Amino acid sequence: MDREEVPVVGRKPSREESRVTKTEPWERQKGESRQAFEAFNTYMGLGPLDRSLAAAGRELGKSTTLMSRWSARWGWVSRCEAWDRVGQLREDRAILEEKAREVEELLREAPPPPVQPRRPGKRPVDEVDPDDLTIPELFKYLDTLWKQESGRK
Numbered sequence: 001m002d003r004e005e006v007p008v009v010g011r012k013p014s015r016e017e018s019r020v021t022k023t024e025p026w027e028r029q030k031g032e033s034r035q036a037f038e039a040f041n042t043y044m045g046l047g048p049l050d051r052s053l054a055a056a057g058r059e060l061g062k063s064t065t066l067m068s069r070w071s072a073r074w075g076w077v078s079r080c081e082a083w084d085r086v087g088q089l090r091e092d093r094a095i096l097e098e099k100a101r102e103v104e105e106l107l108r109e110a111p112p113p114p115v116q117p118r119r120p121g122k123r124p125v126d127e128v129d130p131d132d133l134t135i136p137e138l139f140k141y142l143d144t145l146w147k148q149e150s151g152r153k
Helices: 015-019 032-045 053-060 064-074 076-109 135-152
Strands: none
Touching: 032 064, 032 076, 032 135, 053 064, 064 076
C-alpha cells in the first residue's frame, strides 16, 4: 500500500472525498484489513475504563507490538473517542427523554392550583407591591404569604 493510501485520522476530507459515502470512524476504514478491524473492534469493545492494547492483544492472541502498530496506523484512539462520544450522547439523550416523560406525567397528575376567593375590597397578595405598604401592612402581607406557602407544602 502506498503511503498516500494510509488514512490520516483527524484530517478534513477534500470536497471530492466528502461526496463519497462517509464512513463512521468506528466502521471499517478503506484499506483496513479484516484482522486489523477485528482487533480494533475488540479494543473498542473493552470500553473506556478497561481499554488497552495489551488487553485486546491478550484477548486475540496477538502481540502488543502488532496491536500498537495497527492502532497507530488506523487511529484507534481517536476512533474510540468518537465512539465513546456518540455513546455518551445517546445515553444523555435517553436520560433527558426519560426526565421529560416524568415531568409530563407529574404535570398531568398534578391538581390545578387552588383559586383563592377574592374578598370584597381586598387585592390578591400577588398584586400587592410591598414597597407601597406601611409597616403594619407589610407584617400582614408577609404573614399572608407565609400562610399561603405553608399551605402548599
